[in-house]
Amino acid sequence: MSPEMATRLIDDLGALLLVTMLIILASGQLFRAIYAVAAQAVFLGIAGAVLAAATGNVDLWVIAGITIVIKAVALPWLLIWVVKRIQMCREIEPVIPISVTLAFAAAIVMLSFHLSASLGPVRQAVTGNALPVGIALTLLGVLVMASRKKALTQMVGLFASENGIFFVAMAVSQGMPLIIEIGVILDVVLGALVMGIMVLRVRSTVDTDIADLETLKG
């Protein structure tokens, strides 16, 4: 695969990652957000495969495979399992209205494209628009975490944020050492497990929402 072709495909996949991120931000239902984050992980895996084909780096194939298996199948399945288990309300409860969040999102994406333009030398090293898209995904993931009340939606934000970091890392380094990538993925899995279990435990012992923890402040 020629480098220009790879750049173009990475650009297109970056746009798809942005679209899925915006769907996560705009979705009013928990399941839609979870499916969107799963789709995002699929696109991320495809981006990894494209980079692997372009650079001939075998590690990237492995990473693409792991990404799809864990982030696109296992983690969303875990989230859905938790949602069904605790039979929570499936509407997303935003802290600020979703339309306001969308306006913030527009500003963040513009800002990250503008900022990464000033990082000239770094941007040269990165394939296509991967750097601004990655920054935007990371910040938008944080926005999801900050603007949602439920722990599960915050987990979706965390996954999306992590996807952004992963995307940049793949594009910048043309594939990090396999051991580091696997370590990062393990971290996410562990985080998801801990959060999932915590949500279940909190729910079963005190029957409360994460937002109610606010009242514990002294």
Add this chain to the structure above:
Amino acid sequence: MKVAAHIAVALAQAGLLVLLGPLVTGFVQKLKARLQCRQGADLWQPYRDLWKLLRKGTVQSDTASPFFQVVPVLALAATVVSATMMPVLWAPTDIVPVPLGDAILLLALLALARFVTAIGAFDAGGAFGGMGASREMTVGLLVEPALMMVVFSIAVVGGTTDLGDIAARRSTLAALSWQAPDLLALFALLVLIPAEAGRIPVDNPDTHLELTMLHEGMLLEHSGPGLACLALATHTRQLIVINLVAALFLPVGMAHGMSPVELAVALAAFAAKTLVLATFLGVVESSYAKLRFFRVPQFLGLGLLCAFLSLALRIL
């Protein structure tokens, strides 16, 4: 001579859109019926409805001013004129003698049709008409700028807002030459088409329940040939919007010359693209519920945001 030929082609294309508009509606309704395990009326039902309405008399509310009577004609005229700007089968590659086909004018005429219909609804003095009009304008407020931004985002590449020119330029490129902003813009349009065509999840074309009507609410006070004009305008508008997507994103197979083979290929391509997008409309309509009206801005906000970002990415 060349000018006359060009205008004739534009009129022929507009005629095609107007004639086929009801058929597309019939197709979507048939598809919906099949998906709901119903037999459904056949494809020609919208034509029969129009014919029936054309033969009926007109009843008009006492409070309506004389302007009320010209509203259907104006709305239909604006829609038909905007249909002439659409490259349907033929996208010229050479310099066009008359600039028929400007995207901004097309969207403005569609907005004019919407505005005239809303004014008519207010004029009749019915409560539902006013409510429907106010809702329709709220939706228009979100849809129109987003459509403009999508068109601009595509126009920036071609350096022209002439739809025929854009379609001709893009048809020479393979689908792989799509850039990232194109994907965002296409997604934005897919969110916006149901709203612009007056379909679920934004509007429900089948309902006459007062709380859920948007477009239908505005048509309540019209009857007879006037209602037929407005219904035909709605059918045509839907096909125009479908065709706008095809012209901007998939202008494959359009004729550049006048040979019969090219035109036949263009007709087949047009039918295929329309079929795909009409199926999209029908499937979306069957698989989603109508959104509560206060949720609509959130849904359309997604389209607006994607359109905005696609334009921003193109410029940055």
